[in-house]
Amino acid sequence: MKLTCTQSDLNSNLSLVSRAVPSRPTHPVLANVLLIADAENQCLELTGFDLSLGIRSNFPAVVETGGSFTLPAKLFNDIVSRLPDGNITIDDDEGEAIATLTSTSGRYEVRGMGGEEYPELPKVEEGEVIYLPPEALINGLKGTLFATSPDETKQVLTGVHLKVQKDGLEFAATDGHRLAIVKTESVAPDGESEVEEIEEFEVTIPAKALREIERMIGMDQSSEAVALRFDEGQVIFELGEQCLTSRKLDGQYPAYGQLLPDKFTNQINVDRKQFLGAVERIAVLADQKNNILKCSIDSVNQEISLSVDAQDVGSGRESMAAQISSDEPEEIAFNVKYLIEGLKAIPSASEISIQLNTATSPVVLNPLGGVKMTYLIMPVQLRN
Amino acid sequence: MKLTCTQSDLNSNLSLVSRAVPSRPTHPVLANVLLIADAENQCLELTGFDLSLGIRSNFPAVVETGGSFTLPAKLFNDIVSRLPDGNITIDDDEGEAIATLTSTSGRYEVRGMGGEEYPELPKVEEGEVIYLPPEALINGLKGTLFATSPDETKQVLTGVHLKVQKDGLEFAATDGHRLAIVKTESVAPDGESEVEEIEEFEVTIPAKALREIERMIGMDQSSEAVALRFDEGQVIFELGEQCLTSRKLDGQYPAYGQLLPDKFTNQINVDRKQFLGAVERIAVLADQKNNILKCSIDSVNQEISLSVDAQDVGSGRESMAAQISSDEPEEIAFNVKYLIEGLKAIPSASEISIQLNTATSPVVLNPLGGVKMTYLIMPVQLRN
Numbered sequence: 209m210k211l212t213c214t215q216s217d218l219n220s221n222l223s224l225v226s227r228a229v230p231s232r233p234t235h236p237v238l239a240n241v242l243l244i245a246d247a248e249n250q251c252l253e254l255t256g257f258d259l260s261l262g263i264r265s266n267f268p269a270v271v272e273t274g275g276s277f278t279l280p281a282k283l284f285n286d287i288v289s290r291l292p293d294g295n296i297t298i299d300d301d302e303g304e305a306i307a308t309l310t311s312t313s314g315r316y317e318v319r320g321m322g323g324e325e326y327p328e329l330p331k332v333e334e335g336e337v338i339y340l341p342p343e344a345l346i347n348g349l350k351g352t353l354f355a356t357s358p359d360e361t362k363q364v365l366t367g368v369h370l371k372v373q374k375d376g377l378e379f380a381a382t383d384g385h386r387l388a389i390v391k392t393e394s395v396a397p398d399g400e401s402e403v404e405e406i407e408e409f410e411v412t413i414p415a416k417a418l419r420e421i422e423r424m425i426g427m428d429q430s431s432e433a434v435a436l437r438f439d440e441g442q443v444i445f446e447l448g449e450q451c452l453t454s455r456k457l458d459g460q461y462p463a464y465g466q467l468l469p470d471k472f473t474n475q476i477n478v479d480r481k482q483f484l485g486a487v488e489r490i491a492v493l494a495d496q497k498n499n500i501l502k503c504s505i506d507s508v509n510q511e512i513s514l515s516v517d518a519q520d521v522g523s524g525r526e527s528m529a530a531q532i533s534s535d536e537p538e539e540i541a542f543n544v545k546y547l548i549e550g551l552k553a554i555p556s557a558s559e560i561s562i563q564l565n566t567a568t569s570p571v572v573l574n575p576l577g578g579v580k581m582t583y584l585i586m587p588v589q590l591r592n
Numbered sequence: 593m594k595l596t597c598t599q600s601d602l603n604s605n606l607s608l609v610s611r612a613v614p615s616r617p618t619h620p621v622l623a624n625v626l627l628i629a630d631a632e633n634q635c636l637e638l639t640g641f642d643l644s645l646g647i648r649s650n651f652p653a654v655v656e657t658g659g660s661f662t663l664p665a666k667l668f669n670d671i672v673s674r675l676p677d678g679n680i681t682i683d684d685d686e687g688e689a690i691a692t693l694t695s696t697s698g699r700y701e702v703r704g705m706g707g708e709e710y711p712e713l714p715k716v717e718e719g720e721v722i723y724l725p726p727e728a729l730i731n732g733l734k735g736t737l738f739a740t741s742p743d744e745t746k747q748v749l750t751g752v753h754l755k756v757q758k759d760g761l762e763f764a765a766t767d768g769h770r771l772a773i774v775k776t777e778s779v780a781p782d783g784e785s786e787v788e789e790i791e792e793f794e795v796t797i798p799a800k801a802l803r804e805i806e807r808m809i810g811m812d813q814s815s816e817a818v819a820l821r822f823d824e825g826q827v828i829f830e831l832g833e834q835c836l837t838s839r840k841l842d843g844q845y846p847a848y849g850q851l852l853p854d855k856f857t858n859q860i861n862v863d864r865k866q867f868l869g870a871v872e873r874i875a876v877l878a879d880q881k882n883n884i885l886k887c888s889i890d891s892v893n894q895e896i897s898l899s900v901d902a903q904d905v906g907s908g909r910e911s912m913a914a915q916i917s918s919d920e921p922e923e924i925a926f927n928v929k930y931l932i933e934g935l936k937a938i939p940s941a942s943e944i945s946i947q948l949n950t951a952t953s954p955v956v957l958n959p960l961g962g963v964k965m966t967y968l969i970m971p972v973q974l975r976n
Binding site: 280283286287290291292303306313314315316317319345485486488489492493496516519520522523524525526528540 | 630664667670671674675690696697699700701702705715733870872873876877898904905906907908910911912958
């Protein structure tokens with residue numbers, strides 16, 4: 209393998225695929241990135257893989273001799289990121305376990321391993337494929353990822369559940385305490401499959417992989433549709449010259465639709481930023497005690513008040529105007545953390561609606577306009 | 593005590609003085625900031641103090657009733673920083689251990705302690721005073737602070753040694769492995785003492801206090817001289833409406849002047865950025881082994897080469913043009929960490945000189961032009 213590419217191409221693609229390299233690899237070669245020099249297409253392909261999440265990226269290179277090799281991801285990254293602008297030549301000296309990096313400033317020899325020792329990235333050859341508009345994907349992820357469970361024992365709850373339906377996409381995430389749902393515009397048809405029927409399906413994808421997809425779309429300048437392929441065990445996202453593979457999360461995702469009440473007896477419309485600001489200030493004191501905030505609903509004065517009483521530390525109270533159509537309850541309590549996270553994730557909308565029935569039944573937040581998001585939280589029951 | 597001030601004034605001054613509040617206070621009241629409302633001068637004074645370092649700041653406020661009170665620094669800070677723009681009223685309800693904060697958005701009650709429980713900040717009434725131009729102070733600190741020892745048992749080595757001389761200021765710091773010295777322009781005379789003789793003196797000031805001074809000067813827009821007062825045990829810096837007090841470090845500072853060789857048999861002039869870039873790349877591999885970098889001096893080709901050989905990992909070599917007047921040695925070795933820190937701290941100059949005698953005697957780096965800085969490092973002795 210012998211090739212020449214630019215420092216900036218190598219650096220950006222290397223830092224991208226390195227995000228899939230595990231910090232504690234189960235096998236030494238997984239601490240490396242795989243380099244495949246393709247003489248026919250004159251490009252270099254880099255791969256990072258932790259056996260669950262894989263990232264692959266392709267970019268132009270002048271390939272003199274094709275071949276493959278692996279190099280320690282961190283060391284390779286650390287050297288390349290510090291090299292000056294200009295061309296870098298990589299040569300694995302055929303059969304030696306050493307690659308030579310030559311740049312305008314100097315020459316480095318780095319010990320690696322043969323490409324044949326690196327595991328194959330999973331392929332999906334006979335699965336479904338669907339094309340997702342990047343903006344819909346971003347909105348769906350921003351509105352749900354935060355509500356996934358960080359607890360690895362929680363299985364499907366560590367991922368986002370994606371439903372592809374005829375009339376659009378539905379993203380959902382819940383950690384058992386709150387539930388976030390985003391519905392986005394219809395699935396983008398592929399150029400060639402415009403007339404084909406869209407197959408309905410559901411899949412649960414690990415949050416870790418989706419956070420990387422969110423980053424990759426954020427860095428990508430194009431607005432090209434993202435292809436999502438999947439079969440029994442794997443999903444693959446394709447974005448231009450980059451792809452990300454991930455195992456699917458097995459198991460039945462909770463039937464979250466049943467949790468949403470059919471109707472509500474109370475509705476409060478309030479300015480999102482003003483409400484969030486007040487909750488964040490109240491949270492400073494709530495944090496000193498049990499993280500619980502009380503919300504009083506005054507339909508006569510069309511005003512809501514947030515309050516906290518942290519004995520021995522202090523207390524606080526904020527009030528703001530709201531449009532209230534309500535009879536009861538007059539008081540309801542929340543965990544500030546769940547409220548803050550939901551209010552931050554509700555995108556763009558300046559106003560939100562808070563709908564509820566009793567002080568002990570699910571509360572639903574929706575933005576008024578903008579992205580179609582639903583955020584459900586359970587109130588905290590107060591003992592008197 | 594009852595007063596009204598703006599959120600932005602309170603917020604910026606509070607975060608400044610909070611930097612002196614200890615995270616693990618030896619006495620409960622030290623976790624608080626002291627507020628003194630001065631009705632006569634219509635201002636609010638805030639103080640944070642850990643018994644060694646103290647920061648005090650003064651700003652305009654509408655004071656209805658003068659008095660003093662203390663509030664928990666972190667909680668107070670967290671609430672104030674989240675309050676909206678506009679006025680904040682603080683009222684300690686005379687005798688109650690609670691202060692009420694009222695802003696446009698809400699009302700908070702925070703438990704505090706009386707001002708009389710807060711220790712007095714040290715005063716220097718009959719000591720020396722000297723006026724330092726802020727730019728000279730900044731240059732001196734940037735060029736030396738990094739070379740102080742972080743090891744609290746190292747006493748005077750945890751501080752910067754400041755010599756005030758007739759012809760200027762000298763800053764010095766050493767941790768026993770390297771030594772940094774900066775000489776700056778002459779001491780700024782005070783408006784009133786222009787004709788007075790400048791008293792020569794020396795003082796060692798804890799790095800922690802000087803890092804705060806560096807920050808305070810950085811945030812200050814004015815170019816007013818900084819007053820430095822000191823007596824037997826304390827130093828006080830005065831910057832406009834702010835002041836910082838610190839204990840001095842006791843003990844004899846090493847006679848570092850003796851460490852600097854009188855003359856050198858070898859001199860190498862090299863581009864600072866190019867040299868630093870190469871050292872940082874070589875450091876990636878040196879970091880895998882013993883942090884040692886070899887430097888070969890080729891006076892025939894007027895070139896220096898940096899190299900590292902980390903067995904089992906890899907090796908690297910960088911060469912660059914240099915102006916060399918040298919016979920011997922041909923090879924010298926350094927700890928990359930000390931080299932990188934020194935090269936980063938040498939300010940503004942595009943070229944540096946490296947002066948040395950043998951491969952085992954002190955090496956001195958100087959910028960060619962700009963700030964007068966001297967950086968001395970001991971080479972590493974290589975066993976063959």
